[in-house]
Amino acid sequence: MRFTRLFIGLLLVLVSIWVIVGEQMGGASANAMVNARLATLRAPIAGKVTMPDLALGATVRRSEELASVSxxxxxRIRLNDLVLEQRDARIERDRLRDVITETRNMATTISVRAARFERSNIRQAEIRLNHALERLALLEERARESSRARVAALEPPLAIEDPVRRARPDTGLAPNLPRDVPSDLALAVEWAREEVGVRRSALSAARDGVFVANDYSDSPYAGQRLAELRARLDGFEAAYRAQLSQISALDKRIVEERISVNHLTEAPLISMLDGRLWEVLAGHGERVERGQDILRLLDCGNVIVTASVSESVYNRLKPGDAARFRLSGTGEVFHATVERLAGAGAATIYRNLAVAPGPKHLERYDVAVSVPGLSDSEAGYCPVGRTGRVFFEGRPLDRLRGLL
Known part of the structure; x- marks a missing residue:
């Protein structure tokens, strides 16, 4: 019995020593803290800040307007210049429209006059041609009567020949007339035939819209004026279309400039994440410059745990290793994964994190681990700032802690 008690006592002493040594020698962090990234809202424009009464730590949602700068x-100089150009362009457009209307009315009036002149010219040419044909018919009939009178007088065939009649075949005058027609009558018939040809040519030209007079052909003054007005009308219409295109371009530029001015007049500060209000750097009514920091938000969607470990533990770790994080005050244990090994003196990596490291932390080796179940734990939403310890190796009392 005595040896049994001695054996049990020795066994308890050995177990106690094993537990104490195992707990102390297991790979664990000296301290650990729940941390998260900070997002900074900066002034997009220079102006005056309008901000409601926001409490530090207040919950913010994605796309929520937190403040504005006006x-x-x-x-507005460029916008005013564009508006002035647009007004001048519209005035010129209205002027061109009025000029086009007046030119069209004038062209219509002159077109009516030109049509009347053309019809009158055709009738005049027809009348002159008819009279010329009548004169030609009369002269030809007179020539035939003269020839018949000479035949009726039974003029001797071998009589002294008329010198004019003897010369007529050589000159070619009045080829369709009898040979014994007097030369003056033959010349009159030839002149009448020439006039008929000229009148027929004038009538044909008149029907084609060409005015023929005094050995030159051209359109009448009304036709010339109508052609000139139509050419000017084409120019005015082209200028009017160009003016419409210019106005359309100015309208688009004014819309774009107004949007730009509106953006420069007032700009809201919108939350880009779900989290908490961490810091207010500019108050309501304060004038700020473009790019100046206004608010800092805590990104609760990317919570990590930063811890410091000894050199021996640090050298055994690598990214992706499994770990466990125990939250102080609750005893909750969470599965974790090593994400980053920053080494000693890792002060620069905390510039964009919510909780900065202390001097003792920087004397050791920095390790960051991800804890997926931390945000949904009993510690509440976004437990940034809570402390605990990170364990990288198993310890003798882990199973007992699991039961508790």
């Missing part, structure tokens, strides 16, 4: 002295 500038009543925004530069």
């Amino acid at each position: 500038d009543s002295r925004v530069d």
Whole structure:
């Protein structure tokens, strides 16, 4: 019995020593803290800040407007110049439209006059041609009567020949007339035939819209004026279309410039994440410059745990290793994964994190682990700032802690 008690006591002492040594020698962090990335909202324009009364730590949602910056002295010179150009372009458009209307009315009036002149010219040519044909018919009939009178007088065939009649075949005058027609009558018939040809040519030209007079052909003054007006009308219509295109381009540029001015006049500050309000850097009514920091938001969707470990533990770790994080005050244990090994003096990597490291933390080796189930734990939403410890190796009392 005595040896049994001694054996049990020795066994308990050995177990206690094993537990103490195992707990102390297991790979664990000296301290650990729940951390998260910070997002900064900066002023997109220079102006005055309008901000409601926001409490630090207040919950913010994605796409929520938190504040705004307005500038009543925004530069509108370019917009005003474009509006002035648009007004001048519209005035020119209206002027061209009125000129086109007047030119069309004038062209219509002159077109009516030209049509009347053309009809009158055709009738005049027809009348002259008819009279010329009548004169030609009369002269030809007179020539035939003269020839018949000479035949009736039974003029001797071998009589002294008329010198004019003897010369007529050589000159070629009045080829369709009898040979014994007097030369003056033959010349009259030839002149009448020439006039008929000229009148027929004039009538044909008149029907084609050409005015023939005094050995030159051209359109009448009304036709010339109508052609000139139509050419000017084409030019006015081309200028009018160009003016419409210019106005359309100005309208688009004015819309774009107004959008730009509106953006420069007032710009909202929109939350780009779900999280909490961490810091207010500019208050309501304060004037800020473009790019100045206004608000800092805590990104609760990307929570990590930063811890410091000894050199011996640090050298055994690598990214992707499994770990466990125990939250102080609750005893909750979460599965974790090593994400980053920053080494000693890793102060620069905390510039964009919510909780900065202390001097003792920087003397050791920095390790960051991800804890997926931390945001949904009993610690509440976004437990940034909570402390605990990270364990990288198993310990003797882990099963007992699991039961508790």
